[in-house]
Amino acid sequence: MNCSLDDSDILKYKKRVQAIHETLPQYALTGWVDSPLQDHDALLTSIERVSSEIRACADVLVVVGVGGSFLGARAIQEALMPYFGLAKGGIEVVYVGLNMSGAYIKELLAYLDTKQVYVNVISKSGGTMEPALAFRVMRLYMEERYGEKVTERIVVTTDAEKGILKGIADEAGYRQFVIPSDIGGRYSVLTPVGLLPVAVAGVDIRSLMDGARHAATELAESDLAYNDAYKYAVMRHMLYEKGYTIELLASFEPGLNKFHEWWKQLFGESEGKEYKGLYPSTVNFSTDLHAIGQFIQEGSRVMFETLLHFHDIEGDLAVPFDARNEDGLNYLSNRTFNEINAISKQGTALAHAEGKVPVIQLELPKLDAYHLGYLIYFFMKACAMSACLLEVNPFDQPGVEAYKRKMLELLKEEKVAK
Ligand code: PA5
Numbered sequence: 001m002n003c004s005l006d007d008s009d010i011l012k013y014k015k016r017v018q019a020i021h022e023t024l025p026q027y028a029l030t031g032w033v034d035s036p037l038q039d040h041d042a043l044l045t046s047i048e049r050v051s052s053e054i055r056a057c058a059d060v061l062v063v064v065g066v067g068g069s070f071l072g073a074r075a076i077q078e079a080l081m082p083y084f085g086l087a088k089g090g091i092e093v094v095y096v097g098l099n100m101s102g103a104y105i106k107e108l109l110a111y112l113d114t115k116q117v118y119v120n121v122i123s124k125s126g127g128t129m130e131p132a133l134a135f136r137v138m139r140l141y142m143e144e145r146y147g148e149k150v151t152e153r154i155v156v157t158t159d160a161e162k163g164i165l166k167g168i169a170d171e172a173g174y175r176q177f178v179i180p181s182d183i184g185g186r187y188s189v190l191t192p193v194g195l196l197p198v199a200v201a202g203v204d205i206r207s208l209m210d211g212a213r214h215a216a217t218e219l220a221e222s223d224l225a226y227n228d229a230y231k232y233a234v235m236r237h238m239l240y241e242k243g244y245t246i247e248l249l250a251s252f253e254p255g256l257n258k259f260h261e262w263w264k265q266l267f268g269e270s271e272g273k274e275y276k277g278l279y280p281s282t283v284n285f286s287t288d289l290h291a292i293g294q295f296i297q298e299g300s301r302v303m304f305e306t307l308l309h310f311h312d313i314e315g316d317l318a319v320p321f322d323a324r325n326e327d328g329l330n331y332l333s334n335r336t337f338n339e340i341n342a343i344s345k346q347g348t349a350l351a352h353a354e355g356k357v358p359v360i361q362l363e364l365p366k367l368d369a370y371h372l373g374y375l376i377y378f379f380m381k382a383c384a385m386s387a388c389l390l391e392v393n394p395f396d397q398p399g400v401e402a403y404k405r406k407m408l409e410l411l412k413e414e415k416v417a418k
Contacts, residue, residue, distance in 0.1 A: 068185025090202020126163025
């Protein structure tokens with residue numbers, strides 16, 4: 001990791017970071033901090049068993065969930081799966097319950113009609129409106145299609161003890177995976193919440209967890225000088241204090257677009273409180289260099305950029321030599337697309353720094369399950385520290401409750417215009 005900020009300025013936060021590090025475990029919902037260090041062999045075996053069954057008996061897994069019960073799985077799936085078609089051994093995984101679009105769910109049902117289906121409904125509280133409504137639809141659909149066999153085809157991921165969904169699952173005898181009670185939604189991707197869907201899609205969940213374990217070991221360090229997650233948290237905090245109120249996470253691989261969405265939720269929902277916090281925004285380069293790139297280079301100076309770069313991307317293509325050279329591009333014919341992409345990253349960093357956009361660079365060796373597991377943990381650890389530096393609770397989301405309350409009031413009100 002590197003950044004335009006001075007290391008000696010960053011290290012001025014050493015004592016504060018140390019103090020936060022020591023008090024962090026006192027928060028509720030910090031089970032994710034040490035979870036990757038625990039022995040999950042039995043859990044992973046059981047997830048692998050269920051995912052093998054789903055892959056053998058279904059063409060599609062429908063995952064029902066929203067927010068932290070949805071974004072992480074889709075992020076990993078899209079980052080690691082082929083751009084076109086399915087991974088070897090994996091099946092299609094689609095998502096519902098992440099919006100209230102009638103058109104979306106209606107089309108999904110029509111799409112499923114010619115396919116064999118399993119459903120994995122994920123909700124920690126068991127009562128969130130979007131997934132609850134979608135599950136009502138999916139459950140009736142599955143009962144109609146599979147009759148008594150439906151019990152085998154619905155898997156529930158929820159709290160071990162409480163919630164409406166837990167009651168439904170117990171009553172119906174659906175198979176269940178537990179979301180640990182001490183891990184909140186947006187920190188839960190490395191639990192069955194994320195692991196079952198991505199295993200079905202064909203991701204190696206043991207490598208993912210190995211990477212997370214490596215991160216949990218390395219980033220347990222309390223000394224800011226040796227903890228890159230804490231350094232990243234301090235850098236973004238310092239930039240925020242200097243008036244940069246927007247962080248742009250930028251990647252160079254389109255498969256990371258959904259990972260951006262997960263990152264946005266993690267930081268936005270953890271930090272945006274008490275009228276404070278950096279606004280987390282994302283761009284994918286080089287696509288967005290031809291769109292929002294103009295604003296980044298020359299618009300209001302309110303944003304800094306975090307460039308996320310994976311050195312090794314599986315799959316590459318050499319620029320072909322063309323004797324006609326009508327496009328004048330033969331000078332690139334000794335290069336591959338990924339090499340040109342990496343150079344475009346260097347060019348972007350230089351141009352944006354010149355345009356007075358502070359740039360933080362995060363670099364990982366390879367885009368694979370192991371390093372993605374590492375990065376997920378890295379961001380969660382950084383996010384918790386960053387929110388604490390702002391003096392807000394990283395683990396609650398009171399603002400989300402406000403919208404839910406208002407919507408329920410309106411839905412229950414007879415006078416709502418139809
Ligand atoms: O981070 C969070 O806690 C939220 O985004 C939740 O994950 C989201 O609201 C879904 O909640 P639940 O899993 O209870 O349905």
